[in-house]
Amino acid sequence: MARFLVRRVIFAVLLVFISSSAALFLTRLAPGDLASALGPNPSGAEVAAARARFDLDRPAVEQWGLWMSRALRFDFGESLQYGRPVGPLVVRAAANSAVLGITALAVATLLGIGLGIFTGAQGLSGGLAPVVVRAFSVACLSLPPLVTSLILVFIAARTGWFPLGGMTTPGIVETAWGPWLADVAAHLPLPVIALALPVAATFERLQSQALGETLHLPFVAAASARGVSRRSAILHHAWPVSLRAICAIYGIVIGAVLSGSFVVEYVTAWPGLGRMMYEALRARDIYLVAGCAAMGASFLALGTLAGDLLLVAVDPRVREGVTE
Amino acid sequence: MRPARILRILLAAAAAAAFLYYIRGAMPGGGGGTREGVPYEGAKGAPSDDPSYVPQRGGQIIGSSRSQPRSFNRLLVRDQTSDTVIMLLQGRLVRINRATFEVEPWLAEKWDASADGLTYTFYLRPNLTWSDGAPFSSADVVFSLEAALDPKVESVMAHNMMAGGQPIRAEAPDANTVKFTLAGPSGPGVRLFDALPILPKHKLGAALAAGTLAEAWGPATPPSEIVGMGPFVLREYTPGQRLVFDRNPRYWRKDARGQQLPYLDRLVLEIVPEQNAELLRLQAGQTDLTHSELRAEDYVPIRKAEAEGKVRLVELGIGTDPDGFWFCMKPAVKAKDPRFRFVQKREFRQAISHAVDREEFAQTVFLGEAVPTWGPITTGNEPWFSPNVPRYPHDPARARELLESIGLEDRNGNGVVEDEKGTEARFTVLTQRGITYYETGATVVRDYAKAVGIALDVVALEAPALFARLESCDYDAVYMRALMSDLDPGLSLDYWLSSGDAHLWNLASKTPATEWEKEIDRLMTEQASTIALARRKTIFNDVQRIFAENLPVLYFAAPRLYYGHSVRLRGVVPSVMRPQVLWNADMLSVADGAASKP
Numbered sequence: 039m040a041r042f043l044v045r046r047v048i049f050a051v052l053l054v055f056i057s058s059s060a061a062l063f064l065t066r067l068a069p070g071d072l073a074s075a076l077g078p079n080p081s082g083a084e085v086a087a088a089r090a091r092f093d094l095d096r097p098a099v100e101q102w103g104l105w106m107s108r109a110l111r112f113d114f115g116e117s118l119q120y121g122r123p124v125g126p127l128v129v130r131a132a133a134n135s136a137v138l139g140i141t142a143l144a145v146a147t148l149l150g151i152g153l154g155i156f157t158g159a160q161g162l163s164g165g166l167a168p169v170v171v172r173a174f175s176v177a178c179l180s181l182p183p184l185v186t187s188l189i190l191v192f193i194a195a196r197t198g199w200f201p202l203g204g205m206t207t208p209g210i211v212e213t214a215w216g217p218w219l220a221d222v223a224a225h226l227p228l229p230v231i232a233l234a235l236p237v238a239a240t241f242e243r244l245q246s247q248a249l250g251e252t253l254h255l256p257f258v259a260a261a262s263a264r265g266v267s268r269r270s271a272i273l274h275h276a277w278p279v280s281l282r283a284i285c286a287i288y289g290i291v292i293g294a295v296l297s298g299s300f301v302v303e304y305v306t307a308w309p310g311l312g313r314m315m316y317e318a319l320r321a322r323d324i325y326l327v328a329g330c331a332a333m334g335a336s337f338l339a340l341g342t343l344a345g346d347l348l349l350v351a352v353d354p355r356v357r358e359g360v361t362e
Numbered sequence: 363m364r365p366a367r368i369l370r371i372l373l374a375a376a377a378a379a380a381f382l383y384y385i386r387g388a389m390p391g392g393g394g395g396t397r398e399g400v401p402y403e404g405a406k407g408a409p410s411d412d413p414s415y416v417p418q419r420g421g422q423i424i425g426s427s428r429s430q431p432r433s434f435n436r437l438l439v440r441d442q443t444s445d446t447v448i449m450l451l452q453g454r455l456v457r458i459n460r461a462t463f464e465v466e467p468w469l470a471e472k473w474d475a476s477a478d479g480l481t482y483t484f485y486l487r488p489n490l491t492w493s494d495g496a497p498f499s500s501a502d503v504v505f506s507l508e509a510a511l512d513p514k515v516e517s518v519m520a521h522n523m524m525a526g527g528q529p530i531r532a533e534a535p536d537a538n539t540v541k542f543t544l545a546g547p548s549g550p551g552v553r554l555f556d557a558l559p560i561l562p563k564h565k566l567g568a569a570l571a572a573g574t575l576a577e578a579w580g581p582a583t584p585p586s587e588i589v590g591m592g593p594f595v596l597r598e599y600t601p602g603q604r605l606v607f608d609r610n611p612r613y614w615r616k617d618a619r620g621q622q623l624p625y626l627d628r629l630v631l632e633i634v635p636e637q638n639a640e641l642l643r644l645q646a647g648q649t650d651l652t653h654s655e656l657r658a659e660d661y662v663p664i665r666k667a668e669a670e671g672k673v674r675l676v677e678l679g680i681g682t683d684p685d686g687f688w689f690c691m692k693p694a695v696k697a698k699d700p701r702f703r704f705v706q707k708r709e710f711r712q713a714i715s716h717a718v719d720r721e722e723f724a725q726t727v728f729l730g731e732a733v734p735t736w737g738p739i740t741t742g743n744e745p746w747f748s749p750n751v752p753r754y755p756h757d758p759a760r761a762r763e764l765l766e767s768i769g770l771e772d773r774n775g776n777g778v779v780e781d782e783k784g785t786e787a788r789f790t791v792l793t794q795r796g797i798t799y800y801e802t803g804a805t806v807v808r809d810y811a812k813a814v815g816i817a818l819d820v821v822a823l824e825a826p827a828l829f830a831r832l833e834s835c836d837y838d839a840v841y842m843r844a845l846m847s848d849l850d851p852g853l854s855l856d857y858w859l860s861s862g863d864a865h866l867w868n869l870a871s872k873t874p875a876t877e878w879e880k881e882i883d884r885l886m887t888e889q890a891s892t893i894a895l896a897r898r899k900t901i902f903n904d905v906q907r908i909f910a911e912n913l914p915v916l917y918f919a920a921p922r923l924y925y926g927h928s929v930r931l932r933g934v935v936p937s938v939m940r941p942q943v944l945w946n947a948d949m950l951s952v953a954d955g956a957a958s959k960p
Binding site for chain 2: 068069070071072073074075076077078079080081082083084085087119120121122123127130131191195198201202203204205207208209211304305307309313314317320321322
């Protein structure tokens with residue numbers, strides 16, 4: 039187990055290092071830099087001073103070396119747009135993304151696996167309900183999150199059922215913790231639905247297929263022959279085995295959802311990591327891009343670790359392999 | 363203990379710590395305790411527009427900003443968001459009224475100017491205090507000028523505080539008097555001092571002495587450290603989310619009834635980077651005002667919202683910065699480009715001007731909400747607009763004649779004119795991606811140019827990539843809006859002088875590239891140092907005429923600008939200049955002020 043964890047930590051460090059370095063280089067290589075953010079008609083001297091402040095007047099490799107030497111001391115540079123250290127900015131945005139991601143993941147997991155068990159257990163001849171669920175899943179998988187988000191924002195604007203965007207109501211400046219949490223919760227449905235629907239549809243399809251296949255395995259037939267009820271055979275015998283398929287992708291899904299969705303966060307104005315990285319890329323805010331990439335990679339590494347641990351928990355064969 | 367159990371304990375502890383950290387960090391106002399507050403009530407209950415309405419103190423408004431302030435120190439930044447924020451926090455000696463363009467007394471109640479225009483004496487209002495209670499005096503004004511001119515600060519304002527080629531000098535004969543001495547006369551005169559933010563010496567004096575003023579008052583500075591003479595004080599800045607301003611209880615200004623200003627208790631600027639989202643919020647009653655004027659494509663939905671009583675639409679007037687179309691004409695870069703031979707001829711540019719039907723252009727690009735324009739100074743800038751400049755009516759036949767006069771004809775019958783060496787008049791036009799009227803405008807120009815044999819390929823780029831191309835003259839032509847630094851041409855020398863950083867077609871040239879640019883340099887230098895307004899106007903009319911004859915930048919239409927705000931907002935005095943409403947923030951009030959008191 040210890041060796042497994044050490045391997046995972048090394049993988050995580052490498053992932054963060056490569057992602058952030060690649061992000062730094064690619065942003066540097068992209069055409070344009072911070073000059074466009076300096077306001078109308080900046081003088082040559084102003085532009086040169088700003089470039090020098092952010093080490094943009096040095097060769098890319100030298101700039102990377104300086105940034106890396108500072109990053110090893112947990113100084114990830116200063117954001118051009120925000121004029122403050124990148125570290126706290128990224129941590130705050132990551133926390134916001136995590137709130138959204140964890141909620142979306144919980145919704146997607148409950149909805150997707152629940153519906154997957156339902157459709158998988160019913161098989162292809164289970165009546166209209168499984169067909170409707172399957173069709174809905176396929177539709178959700180086909181719709182890009184951009185379209186889903188825009189449709190939801192449009193519905194919110196027309197009906198007033200949900201806040202239009204953001205994490206809290208504009209103008210609420212100070213309030214007690216309880217109402218503040220309630221306000222955040224009121225803003226969650228729109229981005230959570232947009233983020234959770236395609237994930238839930240993926241889980242539903244995977245769970246349904248895996249359960250359908252597992253139900254045909256001999257041990258389920260044996261359980262039925264022993265007089266175990268169909269409900270119990272599905273939930274206690276077939277379902278845990280069929281979860282392997284979900285666990286295999288769960289880690290990647292966790293990482294992807296937690297590290298923020300560019301599209302959903304941008305359209306719904308959720309102040310998370312995805313939106314921050316998108317705006318940083320547009321502004322060529324080079325150190326903020328690298329910081330966001332590092333945080334996203336950390337989430338991905340954590341997600342993969344969580345997925346592996348889940349796999350260990352549900353599959354004895356993997357558990358034996360890990361503990362050997 | 364088993365490894366799995368250790369792992370579970372560690373994960374649980376990490377989750378708990380992360381949750382506590384998040385809750386503490388994400389609480390509005392920094393968290394850390396239970397405080398009372400009242401949420402925004404929205405636009406409900408707003409009375410109809412009543413001329414007898416008497417503004418009441420109280421309430422809050424919510425505006426939006428599309429970007430972050432880069433600093434709270436105006437000496438260091440020039441971007442619009444920072445400028446707006448600093449306008450709310452800081453005072454100036456005089457203020458240019460953004461609606462009338464007249465100079466108004468502000469922290470100085472009056473001033474004298476010597477007959478030769480070399481000395482200005484300002485008399486400060488007595489007994490004023492900074493937002494932290496420290497007394498305001500002439501020493502603060504002298505300090506502010508010193509800070510603006512200090513080479514270590516590298517202030518963006520430094521060039522504004524020059525006259526006759528030398529820095530302006532200041533002295534304080536007494537606590538309420540400041541005397542400025544100029545090395546040469548300045549055409550803009552007292553208007554120069556609208557640009558100088560007055561900074562607190564008691565707060566920033568040590569930083570200037572230590573040479574660290576350039577780092578002072580950055581975005582991470584605690585709000586309580588930022589002291590000003592403006593109508594509001596900064597209460598909270600949450601990066602990427604919002605800025606919260608509270609009334610400055612020591613603000614000096616009162617209304618005509620003697621009531622203390624500002625009327626509002628609080629002003630919140632939510633950061634909403636996307637203009638569509640910003641407008642949706644306005645229509646839904648979640649915000650009171652937006653970052654800037656409406657786009658042409660927003661007119662119809664906002665008019666509909668106005669008819670439904672959700673929004674109030676105000677006409678700002680004709681925009682002062684029309685979209686321009688220009689070629690890079692930097693000889694050092696373009697000398698080897700065979701197309702430069704005909705681009706640098708004014709007949710070529712005049713032909714494009716004749717090719718465009720400006721009335722139709724205004725109709726297509728701005729949905730009819732624009733007027734034809736013939737130069738950079740539009741009717742929106744009434745004091746300096748000259749109607750007597752050469753105009754180029756829509757005349758494709760005349761355009762072809764002009765092209766033929768410089769040897770450009772369609773020799774191979776492919777629809778594009780060539781010179782005698784076979785060089786086609788084919789160019790790539792860059793514009794900024796995501797701005798609809800840029801992309802539409804560039805496309806419309808392309809279609810008109812095609813009709814006279816000039817091929818333009820439009821390419822839209824992201825802002826950083828576009829600006830990088832502009833800076834290095836790595837482009838054929840550009841279609842976009844270039845903002846003038848000021849409405850007074852004497853303060854926009856960066857556009858007019860060939861050495862200027864906003865001399866679009868040939869940025870920061872060491873010497874004038876042509877005779878007519880040399881002549882404009884001479885006239886603008888004279889204009890900027892002439893005191894008599896009539897003489898300044900005459901000179902500038904000549905400049906506009908020379909410009910329109912040579913057309914280094916082609917202008918087609920100036921949009922009629924509109925602004926949308928909530929129906930509960932009162933005291934709006936709209937301006938064509940940004941920020942269109944917040945320039946007068948101390949006079950804004952809300953119809954349901956008491957109900958939405960924070």
